[in-house]
Amino acid sequence: MPYKKFEEYNVKVTDDVKNRYKNIIEDLGEDTQREGLLKTPERAAKAMQYLTQGYDQDAAEILKGAMFKEDYNDMVIVKDIEFYSLCEHHILPFFGKAHIAYIPNGHIVGLSKLPRIVDVFSRRLQVQERLTHQILDCINDTLQPEGVAVVIEASHMCMQMRGVQKQNSVTTTSGFRGAFQNIETRTEFLNLISSKLS
Numbered sequence: 001m002p003y004k005k006f007e008e009y010n011v012k013v014t015d016d017v018k019n020r021y022k023n024i025i026e027d028l029g030e031d032t033q034r035e036g037l038l039k040t041p042e043r044a045a046k047a048m049q050y051l052t053q054g055y056d057q058d059a060a061e062i063l064k065g066a067m068f069k070e071d072y073n074d075m076v077i078v079k080d081i082e083f084y085s086l087c088e089h090h091i092l093p094f095f096g097k098a099h100i101a102y103i104p105n106g107h108i109v110g111l112s113k114l115p116r117i118v119d120v121f122s123r124r125l126q127v128q129e130r131l132t133h134q135i136l137d138c139i140n141d142t143l144q145p146e147g148v149a150v151v152i153e154a155s156h157m158c159m160q161m162r163g164v165q166k167q168n169s170v171t172t173t174s175g176f177r178g179a180f181q182n183i184e185t186r187t188e189f190l191n192l193i194s195s196k197l198s
């Protein structure tokens with residue numbers, strides 16, 4: 001994913017968020033005039049816009065841009081797609097890997113578009129369950145495949161850095177549509193994403 005360029009940041013949003021960050025940093029007991037923090041409110045305002053840029057992007061359009069007619073009707077899997085998102089309860093990161101499979105029904109999609117839509121839906125304030133279903137439903141509705149499956153494994157900083165402080169806990173969510181409701185197809189997918197070979 002290309003780095004969001006300076007000119008793509010909304011000037012008014014950057015300015016408003018910058019001023020609010022300045023207040024927040026001061027409320028937390030810091031001195032925004034010390035050298036290391038002088039540009040921090042602006043940097044943080046830009047970082048937050050970068051991390052929530054998914055609101056401005058249309059995942060269905062991304063998929064539609066690279067759909068090709070093809071008579072392939074076996075499973076296609078893209079696994080270990082790394083993602084970074086923000087938990088909507090604490091605005092702290094949760095991140096991990098997404099695994100996506102689909103069985104085409106006349107159309108395949110450009111492989112890179114699957115990680116791209118993971119980015120679109122993860123760069124928002126999210127919960128892992130909704131992220132899983134948004135990716136699943138977008139592929140199902142746009143590509144209309146025989147079936148689609150999404151598994152997400154993630155570490156939540158709100159459970160590791162604070163709160164319950166469980167540093168090794170990993171949350172797994174999954175969703176299955178169409179042919180993946182079938183236990184054999186689902187098992188084949190789950191075996192393939194846990195295999196070290198592919």
Ligand SMILES: Nc1nc2c(ncn2[C@@H]2O[C@H](COP(=O)(O)OP(=O)(O)OP(=O)(O)O)[C@@H](O)[C@H]2O)c(=O)[nH]1
Pocket residue numbers: 087088089126127128129156158159162163164
């Ligand atoms: N289901 C779900 N819960 C999440 C996700 N990210 C964070 N949470 C949880 O959201 C909940 C918010 O609970 P609250 O009791 O309102 O917040 P809290 O007092 O900060 O809770 P603790 O984290 O237990 O200290 C917590 O249990 C978090 O673990 C997510 O992606 N999915």
Ligand SMILES: [Zn+2]
Pocket residue numbers: 087088089090091092156158159
């Ligand atoms: Zn949280």
